[in-house]
Amino acid sequence: MTSLYDEVSPAPAADVPTKRVTINVNGEARTVDVEPRLLLAHLLRQGLKLTGTHTGCDTTSCGTCTVLFDGRPVKSCTMLAVQADGHEVETVEGMSSASELHPVQEGFKQEHGLQCGYCTPGMMLAAKALLERNPDPTEDEVRWALSGNLCRCTGYQNIVKSVLWAAQKMRGQNPEA
Amino acid sequence: MAPLDELKIGGMGASRRRVEDNRFIRGKGRYVDDIVLPGMLHMEVLRSPVAHARIKSIDTSAAWEIPGVRLVLTGETMAARNLAWMPTLSYDTQAVLATDKVRFQGQEVAAVVADDPYIAKDACSKIVVEYEQLPPIVNPVQAQAPDAPLIRDDKENQPTNKIFDWEIGDKAATDRAFAEADVISKTELHYPRSHPSPLEPCGSIADYDRATGKLTVYMTTQAPHIIRAAVAMVAELPEHMIRIVSPDLGGGFGNKVPIYPGYVVSILASILTERPVKWIEDKSGNLISTGFGRDVYLQGEIAMRKDGKILGMRMHTISDHGAFYADAQPTKFKIGLMHSAFACYDIPAAHLTSEGWYTNKAPGGVAYRCSFRVTEAMFFQERMIHNAANDLGMDQAEFRRVNLVKDDMFPYRTAFGFLTDSGQYKKCLDIGLEAIGYQNFKAEQEEARKRGKLLGIGISTMTEPLGAGNSREYDIIGIKMFDSAELRVHMTGKAILRTGAKTQGQGHETTWAQIVAHELGIPADDIVVEEGDTDTAPFGMGTYASRSTPVAGAAVAMVSRKIRAKARKIAAHLLEVSEEDIEWELGRFYVRGNPERGVTIQDCALAAYSNVPDGMEPGLENNAYYDPPNLTWPFAAYICKVEVDPATGVWDVLKFVAVDDCGVRINPMVVEGQIMGGLTEAYAMANMQYITFDEEGNCIGANYMDYLLPTAWETPGFELHEVVTPCPHHPIGAKGIGECATVGGPAAFVNAVINAIEHTGVRNVDMPLMPNRVYEALKTGSDISGMPPVRVD
Incomplete structure (x- = not known):
């Protein structure tokens, strides 16, 4: 299990509710506890360290946060991480293998x-x-x-x-x- | 031995694929927000919701109570450390966090530092600020009213809202030219406020280490060394203990030149918490508070003889600088290089007067993808030229041909004193006219009218000054505008190059290596390029105003030549002949008269570390500081053909032809990429992209739903053509190119639309030419002014 914001020393306050979600990210099942309000883009970037997904406008306009959600492009800055529970997400890091580009x-x-x-x-x-x-x-x-x-x-x-x-x-x- | 093929080693002229792409296409770029430091905290800025108000009180107690909040800062926190105000790049001051008043909507009022960005945002929303609202001033007309409230009551000797009066040129000679004129053509218009809006907003991570006294700041900056100097002055830290790192930048376009309050607050927050503090601006923060472009009103006149010869011109500009005069521009020129207008035309007399005003709007007139307000200059110029040709009843192309500087007139001194040095203006124009089918246009226009459509053609020809310095004339807050390069050749013939510029998409990691390959014959793939870290890069003024190739690029060539000069001595030693008997071909020295006997540059590199002649310092590295003798003057002819639908006012680009002469092209693929990108921003400003304000000073355009940027769907295709007139003073003959299309492009679109509707008597529609404006102009036959705060849409 990956803990969020592990660069921050104190644990989240006890009264912050979290929800456990399992998301298949780039072919690998990732189980994490997230705040319900956490955006998918922020989970990918900060929690899972997949910084190839960028955030630009925060309003679903610019598309720098686009990921494939069950194969379809979505803007991950306007989707909650909990909405991705049980789904497949592909980011840019999943496009190529070590030796071969898409x-x-x-x-x-x-x-x-x-x-x-x-x-x-x-x-x-x-x-x-x-x-x-x-x-x-x-x-x-x-x-x-x-x-x-x-x-x-x-x-x-x-x-x-x-x-x-x-x-x-x-x-x-x-x-x- | 066959000579090296320069194209095969990735030298000059090769459309070498970019090395930086290898990380970007894998999502492995490293932008500021991607950097995570141990123990890092997150900062959020609270901004003013109103444009002009006195701050009566700020209550931060509820913010402090949220678990995870480490620090709340207000103007008071800053003032206690003498940091409530900071100097701007134009010798004014700017509030870091407001203490007395807020002077524009979006101004920074407080900041919260917390364990994560969500907590910091939560806490910001708990800060209670009590404002006493004051009347807002949203344009220069309001600013100069006798009873206008004083925006900058913080300043001594500032009795009005006026920032400056400035003039240049010869008024008497210009007046005489107008007295002798057969025809005088007048134009008045507004170049609306626009925002560069790189997709990545601004941000920083300040990391102060009390044990060493060293401050490291990772920051979205196009000019890291200027920032280092400024931080040393503002924060009173010793310059050698400040390290500014500009990592990958998600675009800049001038927006990332100035120093913003968020950077300064994050630095103080790190000093106070002794933890790294990350601040990442959101998009609205970027759009409403950081450096904008344009917002200039122009009145201009051209004096002409009946035969089309221009005798003189005069311009008056009124510019809106927002609440703080924070323009990023050379010190000596109050309205940037506005006086570069008409530089491509042979005009005996010219006079420019300018005035600048404070308003309750965001500060920081940056050069948005142009060299110091040259965009305004060239747009005004080409709109004035268009109207002047019409007023004379002369063909647009012919009028330009009569007045363009001829090839045999270089070097040519413009009426405002610039020295243009090279170009083939008529050739560029003619190539463009041929490509667009100018000859057949009239017939095409007639045919379209029968279909109920209005066709228009618009020409924009211009030369612009790119690549400041020289340092005699150009400085920013006293720092001279030269640039630098440092080259280290390792013993195996591989090399590392560092410059004082800072790429933000221009591809320096690819193209600088091509210059070294051209000068030394070392394959470009064997050279790594680094920029942006002030601890390792030589001092430079950074990348903006299309100055990288003209200045830093020249330094790359010059440092390579220094390396070659030392390698030549080593070669003489290895070949056991005197240096005078050594000849050079790409990548190799050989003995004159005996070309088979030679050593490669790689042989010399190895010898520099293993076998130097007696008395020579070992090693093969050097640096070069380059102070250009003049600006470079690329030329462009942009011609656009549009179709206007009179039923809706919608216009489509049928064809756009761009003929650019930027001298020698280092990497043609990259040059063309710059031109296409620039033309898209030109199209954006002509068509949809502007920032305006309502009567209350609310920013209209604070997000991408209000601030429209063109997508792949609307953006037209562009047909590019090339003319090469080498720059006579640049070591590799190159001129700037990054901004030509943004500078010269807008007038081509606007002239084309105006041409399509001018039979109704319309002379001007202010940008952006949205369908409702065009429709209104067509219906009424009158001009449409976009002057805020009255919106016509």
Whole structure:
């Protein structure tokens, strides 16, 4: 069991209620005691130390906190950790193995789909979910699928190219051809 | 031996894939909020809900009672340590935590430090502040009313709300030009307040160690060395005991240059608790309290001859600086480099007058993705040029051709005294016109009218000053604007490079290594780049105003050349010839006349640690401080074609062509990324992105539901073209590029929309050109002013 905020010395006050939840995070069952009001994004970042999930706007607008919830993109800053009990959550840390990148990750690097990197994990997860249900999207379909994720650096054009690159690769085509 | 292929070693001109991406795509970036220190506490800031009020009392007792609260700070806590006020980057003062009054909505009033961020937020909500409300001032017109309340009653010798009057240029010569003119064209408009809004808000972790006396601050800053100097002055700590670390930044765009109260409070909180204290601003805090851009009113006039020749121009700007004059800009220039306006045009006489005002709005006019208010300058310029061509009845492209500085006129001294040194302005314009299909536009426009649609075309041509210094003219609070690089070549020929700049998405870890590869022939993959830690990086002024490549990038080239000069001596020693007989090709020295006999740079590196000639210091490392002789002057021609739906006022971009000349491109892929990103911010400001205030001084735009940023869905595609005119004074011929598109882009969009509707008599619609404004303008045939506090939407 992982204790929350273990960087903080005192234990939570006795009168703070907690609830035990088990969430499958990146293929591994994690059981934690959480305050009912704890946001999923904060559980992932602070409790489980998965800091690839970012928080940007706190209002479900920017999408930097996007994770896959049972395979569908959700914004983890507006979801309670207790709502994830018994569900599967995938974060950016779960996208690649030690030796192999997911094609979406490769695509973002090849097509310069990122600059500061802050929106990138959420963007890539939204793209991965798209490609899993639509392996051959049009440019418009990519743009629509990513319209819940803001980027301030790239202007999106290269992000769209990155996703199309990954789609080609996942279909077994050579994206560099 | 075949010479090295520079592109294969990742040298200049290679679209090398970025090395920093390897961690970002795995979620392994390390931003401030990702850092956890042992025993770390969390801080939350309480902000003022009102724009202007006297603080009658603050009761923190209920906050102290919440379990897990370690410290509650108010203005009184700060004042007891002489920290209630701090200096700004423009020689003004700014409240850290308010003591007497609050002067804008969102101003920092108190702070709570607790075991976790939730507890700190809970406790903040328990602080009771009693305010006595005062009339708020939300624009410069109200600020200058004779009976206007005095916002800065804390200052001596501040009888009114005016901050400054400033002027530059030759008034007499300009008056003469206007007297001789055949046609005078006038333009008035407002460039609305905007916020850079990087997705990552600001934050810090202050870690004061009483045992050593050392203060370490992990902080979202684009300029760590300036912060170190400022902290030394504000907190009265010795500079060598302050370490500022700027880790990965989730965007900056100018927002992360100033010093914000949250940083200072977290430092004091760490000193008082003797624990690391983390403060992470929320998005609303970022949008309502930190450095904004623009908010300038312009009146401008152009004097012309009938044949289109511009004889003179004058501008008057009225700028709204908020409650504290906290602009991040060079000391000598009160309204930034506004006088760079019209630098690409050959104009004999010009005069600029400026006034700045305090209002009850957030402080800190930062250079939002531009070099010190150059965005306003170029937007005003191109809106004035557009109106002037119309007033003359001359074609927009032809009017620009007549007045653009010609290729054979460089170096060219502008009427305001800048020296532009290179460019091919007409060529860039012509490439853009060809690409957009300018020749056929009139016919296309006619055809569209038959379909009930209005087409418009907008041109924006501009050169902007990027890369401050030189240090004679450019300083921030007295600190000269040069930059630096330090290069250490290890014995196996691998190297580490550090600079005084600080990347925040620009890709320095990739591109700086390419400059070293170009100068030394060491493969870029063999060079690691580090920035942002003041304990290890050489002193520099940081990254903003597109100054990294013009200044720090030049220092990288210069330090590489110092390394090469020493390696040449080592090579002579290894080859047993005199230094004069040594020739250089990329990555290798050889004996003149005998190219087979040579040693590589890696051979020299090994010898530097194992076999140096008698009398030579061992090692192969050096540093360079670079003070540029001039700014760099990239040029851009942006041309936009839009279709306006008269039934709704909605406009769509049909095509956007960008022709950029930023000199030699180190990494073309990265340059194009900068241009596309900049054009998107230009589109944002033209279309939707602005911050305004109601009559009470409430910020409208305090979250992403009110402050609209474009998504992948709306943002148009951009067609990029390239012209290369090397910068004559930069060691590798490069010019700045990070901001050209944000600076020059907005006018292309706006000119295009205005062009589509100007047959109705409309001359101006203030940004953002939201559908309701465009619709209203079309319906009434009159101009639409966006001047707050009256919202038209």
